[in-house]
Amino acid sequence: MSAITATNKPLSPERTVVLFGAPHTDGATGTLLNLYLSSCEGAVTVIDCFKRAVAPCDDCRGCHRVTRCVKRDMDDVYEAVEQADRLVLVAPVYNRSFPAPMKAMLDRFQCYWARRFVHGIRPPIETPKTAVLLTVCGSDRADGAHLEAQVAPLFTVLHVTETKVLHVGGTDTAVDWDAVAEKL
Ligand SMILES: Cc1cc2nc3c(=O)[nH]c(=O)nc-3n(C[C@H](O)[C@H](O)[C@H](O)COP(=O)(O)O)c2cc1C
Structure with missing residues (x-):
């Protein structure tokens, strides 16, 4: 089990779920998440x-027959995301996309698309949430914008009502983390 629950200032009732997309926690992605x-x-x-390295969605259409994913290796992730008030995606850009294990997990949210558009359940998830997309990339270009476009439709079926985004470029050279902290 690699889902870690940490309580930070527990007086707030807010529930945040973070999908962490880097292979190691001590790189730029980890630094950005810790700052956030x-x-x-x-x-x-x-x-x-x-x-977690979950199985990829293979379009088995099990979620067209029942209102959940029939693969069971992400049950705890679905439960956490459904209950969350805030969903944070934090990832490095790999080839202008998400790293493969994170892309696999995001594709597995297809069951919420099926809930909405096959089963007609609206909204597919009851709890509305704020989404936060945080990306890092080696180049100074805003390669994170490609990831923003990818998750926009997904956020709709996850009942995201507000999206916040920060792309941090230039990790191949140097990042001014104080400036990043200000933006956060
Ligand atoms: C497989 C792979 C693909 C990458 N593709 C891109 C890319 O398309 N654009 C970019 O700016 N940086 C790219 N990078 C650089 C990473 O985004 C950058 O090194 C980032 O800081 C990695 O996050 P980390 O420090 O948390 O490991 C790539 C790195 C790897 C390993």
Whole structure:
């Protein structure tokens, strides 16, 4: 089990779920997440996509027959995301996309698309949430914008009502983390 639940300032009732998309926690992605969490109140659950390495969606259409994913290796992730008030995706850009284990996990949210558009359940998840997309990339270009476009439709079926985004470029050279902290 690689979902870690940490309670940070527990007086807040907010529930934050983080999908962490880097292979190691001590790189730029980990630094960005730690900066973000330092001002984040409530209960925080971090799900490490590389450690979980869930099965990819193979379009088996099981979620067209029942209102959940029929693969059971992500049951705890679905439960956490459904209950979350805030969903944080934090990832390095790999080839202008998400690293493969994170992409696999995101594709597995297809069951919420099926809930909405096959089963007609609206909204597919009851709890509305704020989404936060945090990316890092080696180049100074805003390669994170590609990831933003990818998750926009997904956020809709996850009942995201507000999206916040920060792309941090230039990790191949140097990042001014104080400036990043200000933006957060
Ligand atoms: C497989 C792979 C693909 C990458 N593709 C891109 C890319 O498309 N654009 C970019 O700017 N950086 C790219 N990078 C660089 C990473 O985004 C960058 O090194 C980032 O800081 C890695 O996060 P980390 O420090 O948390 O490991 C790539 C790195 C790897 C390993």
